[in-house]
Amino acid sequence: MGSNQFGELFKVMTWGESHGRAIGAVIDGCPANLEITEQEIQAKLDKRKPGNSPFTTPRKEPDTVEILSGVFQNKTLGTPISLIIYNRDVNSSSYEKLKELLRPGHADYTYREKYGHHDYRGGSRASARETAVRVAAGAIAEKLLLHFGIRLSAYIIQIGSVFANVKETPFEEIEAGLQKSALFCPDQRAEFAMIEELTQIKEERDSLGGAIELISTPLPVGLGDPIFQKLEANLANAMLSIPACKAFEIGSGFEAASMKGSEHNDPFIHEMGKVKTATNHAGGILGGISNGMPLKIRVAFKPPSSIGRPIQTLTTKNQKALITQPKSARHDPCVVVRAVPVVKAMCALTLADALLLRKTAVL
Amino acid sequence: MGSNQFGELFKVMTWGESHGRAIGAVIDGCPANLEITEQEIQAKLDKRKPGNSPFTTPRKEPDTVEILSGVFQNKTLGTPISLIIYNRDVNSSSYEKLKELLRPGHADYTYREKYGHHDYRGGSRASARETAVRVAAGAIAEKLLLHFGIRLSAYIIQIGSVFANVKETPFEEIEAGLQKSALFCPDQRAEFAMIEELTQIKEERDSLGGAIELISTPLPVGLGDPIFQKLEANLANAMLSIPACKAFEIGSGFEAASMKGSEHNDPFIHEMGKVKTATNHAGGILGGISNGMPLKIRVAFKPPSSIGRPIQTLTTKNQKALITQPKSARHDPCVVVRAVPVVKAMCALTLADALLLRKTAVL
């Protein structure tokens, strides 16, 4: 299928280097007749835009998306939808001096070893910049989900030592909290502490890890496929494909390892004419297939590798060296702020694919 | 690619229901000239066999594997390798009375809702029995890995409230510890406590969750592919496809969320003529591509849903009902004991695929 492509039926291929001419995505397999406009996609992109807050990189990219094909009179044609974002604020000069250094935590070393030839500017293909077009493609997937009555909510639950308290908060309440949040965190008290910790870490010229949770409105029953395309397996794949992601949980997650069966089993109940489960340790999926309950997943991100402090490393010639940054250099102190829309987009793409596949399961 | 298929180049398709005639796997894409015998595969299967220990289900399956194609004179032909295990000890009578009940934590409900027609006997396709043929296929993948000098070690790090202490233990020491272990746990002290806890939970007619860790010898640089086929993304997919798996971590995992960049960055060093990193928070992967360090992942499993205690549930007609088991009924009190070979097999399949794909990355 190709390492730059995601999905079986609702397929997205992304392309583009961080400091190349442009980045883009092509969606192949989006059903015809879905209403979508450039403005709707742009709105999603604007939420991820660098330079949005004091806690994101200052690269000034307008990130203006254009639809080049696949949409006619604001409706999808069933043909490939080509999305493009031209790179504008590209300043590659600072990378000239880095090109002989192995930046710890970055992918330059592995790319160069693997491919022999490498674009050393700005992380190239491994840059988080690539995720901008995932958000653009995800906007179309989210529109498809809406058609099936599905909404998603993603938010920050941890930055460094600060944890948000969102356990059992209903979907609409979370969404309302997010409206008021500057940081994609529905727990206002935690948000203040997070901002404090981020301010502190910036002063230390260091960075912090964090975690994101995503919940959905109740999914229709039957999304996901047995064995290797289990919905949670596809979601885990989707999430770990996001740069800096180190962990994935569904429902009870790692806590399940400490639980008893009698606690973990979600009893089936009949409520308002529907089969539900009294608890949702499953996170909305049984045997790889959605059971009608809300989806609930969590993902963890490492602290950004680029920091202001000097970093001990090697040159490409295996000599010891120090990476130092000018005082003026600024970096994302924490990746989760900008990762929230990406988590949502990757989840939307996974579910859109599952929705289409479900159509083929029965005669 | 199909929900019953795994891998891009080293592809495995599994088939078979728990109480059907047989289960099997077909490997398409295994290179020619790999030496393999039925005995080697059988040896791996014997490690997973039910009825092996007091802590696994008493279903007495000889689980005898046959190679039906693809191997000639004990060497692979480059053609599909068909593996079959006939089901012998199938007693479906107990499922007759369960077929009108929604078993909590099981997949019967979601399968029936999705497909309309369902084989209610023994979990059918969603049964962990399917993983037997993954272990068989994994044996061939492990042989391929050996050809490239890669070895894997998987072991239990948690059962219920007991945690093993294996941090920083070298690969060979872990393997030596496993030789002495009855329970795939290299930490003898923890193993005793685990056995105690398992004995206790059996008496309670309940079940326990657990966690497994896998490490490898240093991987060759260059396995894994950018963006959506990142090695960790494929591994997450592989692990979450195992029944009862709820979480996945690579390297620092969820701990990364609480770390600073200055702590998390693994400094590059030059040692014994090789580029290495001083620490391995990355878990052996940078930007989705192996960096020459050992792979390190962890997975969590929920407690088995089938327990001896009565379980409150619904009938298929939405009436309240109680699932009760005879005293004689026995269940796996914890899935991780039998999941260790499955985790290893899925990792081997993922790496085998990455090894073949790497061949095509350069001219």
Added chain:
Amino acid sequence: MGSNQFGELFKVMTWGESHGRAIGAVIDGCPANLEITEQEIQAKLDKRKPGNSPFTTPRKEPDTVEILSGVFQNKTLGTPISLIIYNRDVNSSSYEKLKELLRPGHADYTYREKYGHHDYRGGSRASARETAVRVAAGAIAEKLLLHFGIRLSAYIIQIGSVFANVKETPFEEIEAGLQKSALFCPDQRAEFAMIEELTQIKEERDSLGGAIELISTPLPVGLGDPIFQKLEANLANAMLSIPACKAFEIGSGFEAASMKGSEHNDPFIHEMGKVKTATNHAGGILGGISNGMPLKIRVAFKPPSSIGRPIQTLTTKNQKALITQPKSARHDPCVVVRAVPVVKAMCALTLADALLLRKTAVL
């Protein structure tokens, strides 16, 4: 997707060597709730069985198919359907003396060169025996087609110098003619001449080429997908994957090269409340998508390479050598007799896949 696999959603993987233990097919993606029995599949297989007529190889294979999974109470489960045919009449001794010779027209040379290791017995994986399981899988696909009201008819239109006259014969008339035919030829006059020519070529210990045509009842509009999955492109792929196939035509085929646009254009007409075309030079497809008219394709097969006459060739050590056969040796004098059910099966598999994909084209 793998070279042993066919289809995007209705996927078939075949496995097995001619002189191995068994051959088989696994169908992944067949929708649930399709009624199918072993007997229905066996009936299709019996039409292809070797030893059926004086003009097919005398290998006596009962070709008994077993369904090992995916079907419960005579209905598909939506899980993989595993089909197996054990090899019985395997006599590999005659191949011992051939193993040092490059048989012209056969695949031993290319397999050996490609894979380094080769099973020299009976053509191994390249043997037409593999097509038996395509026929078995095709039987299930045909059942799916029937659900959508589609029927297929395949028949011989040429053997050596004899051509059948079937132009414009309606579907039902063709089918009626086939009921009476011993040779899958609806033109009785041509059939007599074909039998004569086959008898003659057997005496000459030589072989003959031939051609097959396939028509369908009117297809529903909308099967096939733009650009690379055009219905005719997938059909061409399917047909050229059959051993010995050398050519493919849709509708007007090669004749189109000699035609004018004003002749070739099929005028749209409105008849019995339906949009049709007055002629069908298109063969039922416009722009890769079925237009509601019957499908019409033709395929050509080369004469079998194994003949009774001595054949000049090389040894594997590049020495000149002569392949001679004992008088008692018998070979298929013409492949088309047994290829008819295979052409039908491959067409059914192609259409089944297109039927499922069509479900995902619109919201």
Added chain:
Amino acid sequence: MGSNQFGELFKVMTWGESHGRAIGAVIDGCPANLEITEQEIQAKLDKRKPGNSPFTTPRKEPDTVEILSGVFQNKTLGTPISLIIYNRDVNSSSYEKLKELLRPGHADYTYREKYGHHDYRGGSRASARETAVRVAAGAIAEKLLLHFGIRLSAYIIQIGSVFANVKETPFEEIEAGLQKSALFCPDQRAEFAMIEELTQIKEERDSLGGAIELISTPLPVGLGDPIFQKLEANLANAMLSIPACKAFEIGSGFEAASMKGSEHNDPFIHEMGKVKTATNHAGGILGGISNGMPLKIRVAFKPPSSIGRPIQTLTTKNQKALITQPKSARHDPCVVVRAVPVVKAMCALTLADALLLRKTAVL
């Protein structure tokens, strides 16, 4: 894999409507370190450019290709190569009056029926304009082929009633003939007759079919894979995916149906230290795998459906109607002139894929 995508490892996805903003292709899986420039791709495109000769459509498209990603310092990075051609000379006004008419031979009817929503301008996605980006992508594939010493030559062998005589002409002689040809025909005598016939048909305001042959220098042994990815099966798929293509032959093609085995078998010979075959009825492939001889295929194209003469048809409301064209309207009188580079590109893409796949066949 998606209907707009071609290839397993060397994958190409195309996108774009004829009258949309742009058309493009993304290549995923091209190995790193291949030297390529925009100029080399442009040179191939210029051979296909509309308005090149009196026998092609007068749409004046500069068809300037831009590489947006995947190439750095004129060498491929191993990342996706995004190619774009902006649409300039788009005049959609004439399609306004056609949008209520079912154009015979065109895909508007089937697209509209399938997708419900259709871009009626200029054939939209089904326009031959899409093939421009195939030629661009094919240029990169051809460069890859050159790295393995493979060259391709494609040429016209038939237009209407005129056949070229090229049987057994050696590769270099054909190429030399093409240098002198205005019409991709190496047989000068035939070329004159073709031009005459084209001039005549233009006066008649009608169109003509034609056929193209492609040969290669000897392929390396081992390209192509057993069963469903046979090299000829993939080539047939590739060719029938070209708009207006109606037939495909490999080697002896349809003639094989009239031949005897003793004639058709290509005897193995040893010449200049290499195993060859004395004849090449196989067309360079045995059992789906290249045998070291030159590839030889032929494809037929129907006459263009758009003609100057009035065409009887239906409206979208099922009323009889006449399509008439102004005297000034000009159309491609024959598609083969512009299809030659497309045939070559699709063949190059097929072989590039097979070259990469071959790397994974052995340990």
